[in-house]
Amino acid sequence: MSAYAALSQAGYRAYTRDKTTLFFTFAFPLLFLVVFGLIFHGQTVEQSGKPYINYIAPGVLSWGIGNAAVFGVGFVLMQWRRDDILRLIRMTPTRVSSVLASRYVLALGIGAVQAVLFVAVALLPSFGLELASSWPLALPVLVLGITGFLAIGVIVGSYAKTPEAVAAVANCLMLPMAFLSGSFFPLDAMPDWMQTLSQALPLRYLNDGISAALTGDGSTGDIAFACGVLAAFALVFGAVALRTFRWSDKS
Template sequence: MSAYTALTGAGYRAQVRDRTTVFFTFAFPLIFLVVFGLIFQGRDVEESGLSYLSYTASGVLSWGVANAAVFSIGFTLMQWRVDDILRMIRMSPAPLSAVLGSRYVLALGVGLVQSVLFVGVAMLPGFGLVPASRWPLLIPVMVLGITTFLLLGVIVGSIADTPESVAGIANFLMLPMAFVSGSFFPLDAMPGWLQKVSLVMPLRYLNDAVSAALTGRGDLSDIGVGCLGLVVFAGLFGAVAVRTFRWTKTS
């Protein structure tokens, strides 16, 4: 068995055994979808005539996938460093690419399952959300989004040394970003200055690309702009992650 296969299998078993993590990873975004769907059922956003849910469903999905990516790798890196697992991995014959690749594949798998469950529920009668014919474009968008927020999670996990600090830093970044980027409320309803602030938030670009692919709001150029924004942030986060990454508590 290769190091990559062993690490991927171990990571998968660790994730499915933690029922609390499984619940919040998969059920939490669905709860948001159901709550928003019941509260705002039948309501339209004046500027476009689209349902309120059409604006927020893609944002809730984006936030759920991004949140899971940041928290999963952030907690993992912090715990591995505290337990000296990273140091042992560094001294072992297992290549670093196998370690990072296993975590990346697991994150992609989680994001894919989240997306399938979310879209399935969103298509149920009463929600008024039917994916456009180009919904397969959601797949590359999600891959880019997960990559970008995994790199942000690497930064969080490299800075933090306790579970509390991981949660604190991640929530400090992700919750305000969700509101400012339009995950829970339409950007059109926000003040102009907040809409400008959202342009420096990676979640804004993930929201826009997912919305264009999933609900048909916008066109292919909106998906392209969103993907380009994610590529830029992925490059930025990757550069910072390389500089902040620590194998041990001291280095």
């Protein structure tokens, strides 16, 4: 068995055995969907006249998937480094690419399950999301989004030395980004300076791409543009992640 396959298998088993983490990974974004969906059920956004669920569902889904990618790999790398597991792995013929690829495949699987479960709940009459015919185009947007946010998680996990530090840094990144990127509130209703600031945030383009694909609130060109920007973010964050990756706190 290759190092990549062994690490992927071990990561999957560890993740599925941690029932608490498993539950909250999928329940957390659904909780926001239920709260916002029930509060604004039947209401429309004044600026566009469209149902509020068309904004909140893609935004919360994007944030939940990005959040899971950052926290998932951040905590694992910090724990593996703190417990010297990475140092032991380094003593074997295992490359950094194998370690990160094993976490990447797991993140893609988690993101896929999150998306299917979330959309299935959002389609219920209580929430009223209506899928556009372009919904399959959400797949490349999700893949590129997970790639970029996983790279952010690698950077966080490479520097943070305690679980508290991972949680603090990741929350400081993801929560403000969620509000500034329109995950919880339509960008159209935000001040101009916030809309301008959101253009520098990867979650903005993940939101836009998912919204355009799932609800038809945008063209194929908009989805392609979101994918292009997310790919650029993924390349930049990926390069930084590889440069900052540490096998041990002593190195």
